[in-house]
Amino acid sequence: MSSREIVLGRIRRALADVPAGDHAYADAVTRDYLREHGTRTREETAALLAENLSEYRAVVHRTDADGLPALLARLLTERGATSVLVPPGLPADWLGASEVTRVHDRAASSAYELEKADSVVTGCAVAIAETGTLVLDGSPDQGRRRITLMPDHHICVVHVPDQLVSSLPQALERLDPARPLTWISGPSATSDIELDRVEGVHGPRALEVVLLGGR
Amino acid sequence: MSGTFLGMPAFPKAAREAVGDERLRANLRHATHTIRDKRARAVGELEDWEALREAGKQIKDHTLRHLDRYLVQLEEAVTAAGGIVHWACDAAEANRIVADLVKATGETEVVKVKSMATQEIGLNEALEAEGIRAYETDLAELIVQLADDRPSHILVPAIHRNRGEIRDIFHDTMKNWGRPAPEGLTDEPAELAEAARLHLREKFLRAKVAISGANFMVAESGTLVVVESEGNGRMCLTLPETLISVVGVEKVVPTWRDLEVFLQTLPRSSTAERMNPYTSTWTGTIDGDGPTAFHLVLLDNGRTDTLADEVGRQALRCIRCSACLNVCPVYERAGGHAYGSVYPGPIGAILSPQLRGTTSEIDASLPYASSLCGACYDVCPVAIDIPEVLVHLRERVAQGGPAVTRGEKVVLRPARGHAAERAAMRAARWVLGSPGVLRTGQRFAARTRRLHPRTLPGPGRAWSASRDLPSMPAEPFRDWWQRTNGGKGEAQ
Ligand code: SF4
Numbered sequence: 155m156s157s158r159e160i161v162l163g164r165i166r167r168a169l170a171d172v173p174a175g176d177h178a179y180a181d182a183v184t185r186d187y188l189r190e191h192g193t194r195t196r197e198e199t200a201a202l203l204a205e206n207l208s209e210y211r212a213v214v215h216r217t218d219a220d221g222l223p224a225l226l227a228r229l230l231t232e233r234g235a236t237s238v239l240v241p242p243g244l245p246a247d248w249l250g251a252s253e254v255t256r257v258h259d260r261a262a263s264s265a266y267e268l269e270k271a272d273s274v275v276t277g278c279a280v281a282i283a284e285t286g287t288l289v290l291d292g293s294p295d296q297g298r299r300r301i302t303l304m305p306d307h308h309i310c311v312v313h314v315p316d317q318l319v320s321s322l323p324q325a326l327e328r329l330d331p332a333r334p335l336t337w338i339s340g341p342s343a344t345s346d347i348e349l350d351r352v353e354g355v356h357g358p359r360a361l362e363v364v365l366l367g368g369r
Numbered sequence: 370m371s372g373t374f375l376g377m378p379a380f381p382k383a384a385r386e387a388v389g390d391e392r393l394r395a396n397l398r399h400a401t402h403t404i405r406d407k408r409a410r411a412v413g414e415l416e417d418w419e420a421l422r423e424a425g426k427q428i429k430d431h432t433l434r435h436l437d438r439y440l441v442q443l444e445e446a447v448t449a450a451g452g453i454v455h456w457a458c459d460a461a462e463a464n465r466i467v468a469d470l471v472k473a474t475g476e477t478e479v480v481k482v483k484s485m486a487t488q489e490i491g492l493n494e495a496l497e498a499e500g501i502r503a504y505e506t507d508l509a510e511l512i513v514q515l516a517d518d519r520p521s522h523i524l525v526p527a528i529h530r531n532r533g534e535i536r537d538i539f540h541d542t543m544k545n546w547g548r549p550a551p552e553g554l555t556d557e558p559a560e561l562a563e564a565a566r567l568h569l570r571e572k573f574l575r576a577k578v579a580i581s582g583a584n585f586m587v588a589e590s591g592t593l594v595v596v597e598s599e600g601n602g603r604m605c606l607t608l609p610e611t612l613i614s615v616v617g618v619e620k621v622v623p624t625w626r627d628l629e630v631f632l633q634t635l636p637r638s639s640t641a642e643r644m645n646p647y648t649s650t651w652t653g654t655i656d657g658d659g660p661t662a663f664h665l666v667l668l669d670n671g672r673t674d675t676l677a678d679e680v681g682r683q684a685l686r687c688i689r690c691s692a693c694l695n696v697c698p699v700y701e702r703a704g705g706h707a708y709g710s711v712y713p714g715p716i717g718a719i720l721s722p723q724l725r726g727t728t729s730e731i732d733a734s735l736p737y738a739s740s741l742c743g744a745c746y747d748v749c750p751v752a753i754d755i756p757e758v759l760v761h762l763r764e765r766v767a768q769g770g771p772a773v774t775r776g777e778k779v780v781l782r783p784a785r786g787h788a789a790e791r792a793a794m795r796a797a798r799w800v801l802g803s804p805g806v807l808r809t810g811q812r813f814a815a816r817t818r819r820l821h822p823r824t825l826p827g828p829g830r831a832w833s834a835s836r837d838l839p840s841m842p843a844e845p846f847r848d849w850w851q852r853t854n855g856g857k858g859e860a861q
Contacts, residue, residue: 168682
């Protein structure tokens with residue numbers, strides 16, 4: 155007998171007490187928890203996202219489409235970045251005002267090459283206000299998972315209100331589990347040494363978020 | 370670091386030694402109190418906490434009651450997404466599968482994401498014996514590995530170490546494992562974290578094979594979820610060519626939507642954050658993004674035996690948040706090592722004797738490593754009634770009876786040397802079996818907690834002789850339940 159059959163057999167014997175007509179999934183769970191916590195206007199939701207991100211030491215900026223290229227150029231300059239990783243589908247004009255060398259992620263790019271880039275700029279799939287979370291789903295404006303991991307500085311641009319939701323349940327229903335998802339709530343952090351929070355262990359130590367539009 | 374720590378003394382002896390260690394107690398006290406205070410604030414923010422807790426409990430119970438169906442569904446979905454599923458009855462088989470998979474890649478090094486399941490089966494040691502070196506990449510696990518130590522907490526495995534000790538460990542041993550610690554390393558947490566970053570980065574960039582666990586597996590989509598903070602998880606899950614995940618069969622949930630419950634309750638219960646810094650999800654392999662080969666090893670190793678016990682089965686709901694450790698007066702004094710298992714604290718006291726059986730001295734003593742104060746149940750985000758299971762397991766140890774071991778029905782004999790326990794047991798069963806008496810008893814205990822004796826009178830003396838009686842919580846759970854109107858008839 156294969157181990158698969160052994161384990162499944164053990165499970166079936168262990169569950170001999172469960173009646174055949176046991177609850178179907180749909181009836182088994184009472185979902186009387188909230189879809190979102192509190193009611194907010196769109197503007198308040200954006201403000202909550204900014205507040206929660208800041209609490210985890212992400213730096214939040216707001217601008218509109220016209221102001222974006224100049225803002226991104228300034229953020230990269232202030233950081234002293236000489237090269238920036240660019241996902242394949244990032245709108246061309248976003249980095250139009252910046253002189254920084256663009257590095258394009260290719261299938262053949264090794265982790266060593268990507269590691270040399272100072273910064274990375276991406277879009278976002280969904281942002282969750284209540285938890286201060288950005289979700290990337292590997293779409294062309296966000297690129298492969300590795301590009302937001304190797305550089306020490308990540309700038310993520312969120313369209314407000316299109317990409318903004320209040321709560322985690324609202325985010326999950328928008329996301330496709332078949333895609334590789336990365337949820338980011340503030341920069342990399344550890345509390346393993348006497349529970350002192352230290353930013354930046356392996357992921358980017360600096361996270362900047364640009365809320366675009368909807369001022 | 371394998372499942373049963375060899376030569377481990379039974380809990381009362383190990384605990385007595387730990388209680389005498391002043392520094393350990395100070396480190397632990399500071400850490401557990403800090404986390405539990407923060408947790409209470411993070412949980413207090415959600416007005417629907419009790420509804421989320423109930424939903425989490427129901428999802429897990431439902432899944433466990435149909436575990437065969439959901440595992441088969443998961444297997445189909447993972448396979449359809451390009452992954453390969455393996456089944457392992459026990460630790461030895463899981464280790465064999467992983468070692469063979471690593472060898473097939475031709476590699477002799479792997480990077481690891483912190484995972485309780487791989488600690489439980491002693492994977493690192495098994496790989497070492499096959500000439501494969503496994504590098505822990507979680508900062509706390511790295512500290513434990515470099516110090517040739519054992520983890521003592523689910524969430525912060527090096528909680529028993531302070532910054533000075535960590536500096537010394539890095540300074541003395543990093544050079545044996547790769548890049549040495551920087552010159553003049555101080556005990557500043559930021560500097561220590563930087564040293565770990567540099568030390569591990571060269572391993573991430575080089576690694577071709579990674580090994581992880583998972584916090585959740587979604588049956589309908591075949592998705593695996595890893596929740597972390599540092600980014601070491603993302604490194605391991607993304608950069609290598611081959612990813613091997615070893616996951617207990619109880620980690621499956623039916624649907625994608627179910628994550629909306631656990632991704633709200635886990636971070637708040639665990640690190641007391643609204644959300645942990647990083648969560649990664651992946652479904653099989655994805656063309657051009659991440660590993661090109663994905664193996665899922667589904668681990669039994671005593672879980673189906675646990676499932677066979679109608680009272681004890683609820684321990685499989687555990688999402689390893691560690692909240693119960695941080696509120697436990699016994700854990701706070703005894704420390705994680707006294708439990709002789711990778712699962713310390715209240716959850717360890719019920720999980721280890723079920724996964725491993727109660728035949729060894731340490732496992733027979735674990736159900737007694739508790740004061741039954743109920744604080745662990747109150748904080749548990751999936752409402753595991755740990756005291757109920759403890760009492761149930763005490764009965765099994767003291768009186769013997771039917772159980773399931775490695776899938777076979779057995780009749781256990783009463784453990785020797787537990788006569789005093791048997792007396793204490795009868796009293797406990799009488800109290801816990803009569804709600805009225807329990808209520809009065811808890812209130813009485815709480816109101817008189819300053820007068821609480823350090824030893825029990827009468828037949829309980831032998832029982833308490835080897836235990837510090839902990840202080841009682843300020844308010845009994847049942848009072849809180851009624852005051853906060855959460856009972857809905859439960860406490861009548
Ligand atoms: S038993 Fe409950 S509180 Fe303890 S670690 Fe598991 S889920 Fe958390």
